Amino acid sequence: MTILAHHYNIKYWDLPKGYLCPPIPGRADYIHQVADLLADNNSGSENKKPHVLDIGTGASLIYPIVGSQSYGWYFTATDIDPVSINTAKAICEINPNLKKLVTVKQQKNPKNIFKGIIGEHDYFDITVCNPPFHGSMQEVLDANNRKQSKLQKNRARRNPNGQANKFADAKNNLNFGGQNAELWTEGGEFAFISRMINESVDYAQQVNWFTTLVSRAENLKPLDALLRRVGARQIKTINMQHGQKASRILAWRFK
CATH class of the missing domain: 3.40.50.150 (Vaccinia Virus protein VP39)
Structure with a gap:
């Protein structure tokens, strides 16, 4: 804004x-x-x-x-x-x-x-x-999971002593907004x-x-x-x- x-x-x-x-x-x-x-x-x-x-x-x-x-x-x-x-x-x-x-x-x-x-x-x-x-909502979810997994790995590399697993739950949640017609x-x-x-x-x-x-x-x-x-x-x-x-x-x- x-x-x-x-x-x-x-x-x-x-x-x-x-x-x-x-x-x-x-x-x-x-x-x-x-x-x-x-x-x-x-x-x-x-x-x-x-x-x-x-x-x-x-x-x-x-x-x-x-x-x-x-x-x-x-x-x-x-x-x-x-x-x-x-x-x-x-x-x-x-x-x-x-x-x-x-x-x-x-x-x-x-x-x-x-x-x-x-x-x-x-x-x-x-x-x-x-x-x-x-092309489908499943593609949206798959792309999101790949991105979340990559983010987890990057965070783990930057903070090897941290608890990377605390981000695991985010894998099932979209990290961006959007309605069906906007995304697929x-x-x-x-x-x-x-x-x-x-x-x-x-x-x-x-x-x-x-x-x-x-x-x-x-x-x-x-x-x-x-x-x-x-x-x-x-x-x-x-x-x-x-x-x-x-x-x-x-x-x-x-x-």
């Missing part, structure tokens, strides 16, 4: 228990990278503020907060979860600087991404998305982004740039092949690094 208050003039921000609290610097980097993408490609007119579509905004509303307050962009923020939607709306209502720039809209059909959100006369300069990473989707990240790519074809003339985070580098090659098959005219991969965590932005357009 301190970062949001200091850098983005946010007076109120709170999350329901168990919902994902995002690492703000990494999310801000995504917004700054897509700002460069828009600037490099002269998106929109000089007198028109970009309109951004955030797919899966979550209860945190983090991309609209960073983008609207850093660049004055307009945002439409979407999610399938009603609690996330109500929380995001509350954040906008209580922060007047967001209320003027951010619209929150629920995706009623979890099988759709753009359909039901992009209206017939809508136009977006760019879309952003942090897709669910895992059937088929994982690749399936979600593939669905996004296929659906983007229907909105090729209503969106200048489609973008999404890609956590797994091995997904880039097949996603690039899919984009070429559906007729994307430009495809870009933007690499990002935050400490030991590497990720990348996949961007495409049909114009």
Whole structure:
């Protein structure tokens, strides 16, 4: 909250228990990278503020907060979860600087991404998305247990005389927040982004740039092949690094 208050003039921000609290610097980097993408490609007119579509905004509303307050962009923020939607709306209502720039809209059909959100006369300069990473809740739990085990070993090495077992109970508890839709989707990240790519074809003339985070580098090659098959005219991969965590932005357009 301190970062949001200091850098983005946010007076109120709170999350329901168990919902994902995002690492703000990494999310801000995504917004700054897509700002460069828009600037490099002269998106929109000089007198028109970009309109951004955030797919899966979550209860945190983090991309609209960073983008609207850093660049004055307009945002439409979407999610399938009603609690996330109500929380995001509350954040906008209580922060007047967001209320003027951010619209929150629920995706009623979890099988759709753009359909039901992009209206017939809508136009977006760019879309952003942090897709669910895992393919099942079991994958989430397995990944968490591996991380907890690694943390235990690191602590034991740093404190060989301590009681490493006191951390054992944590293995069965997630060390991060997040609802099912925030953490996993059937088929994982690749399936979600593939669905996004296929659906983007229907909105090729209503969106200048489609973008999404890609956590797994091995997904880039097949996603690039899919984009070429559906007729994307430009495809870009933007690499990002935050400490030991590497990720990348996949961007495409049909114009």
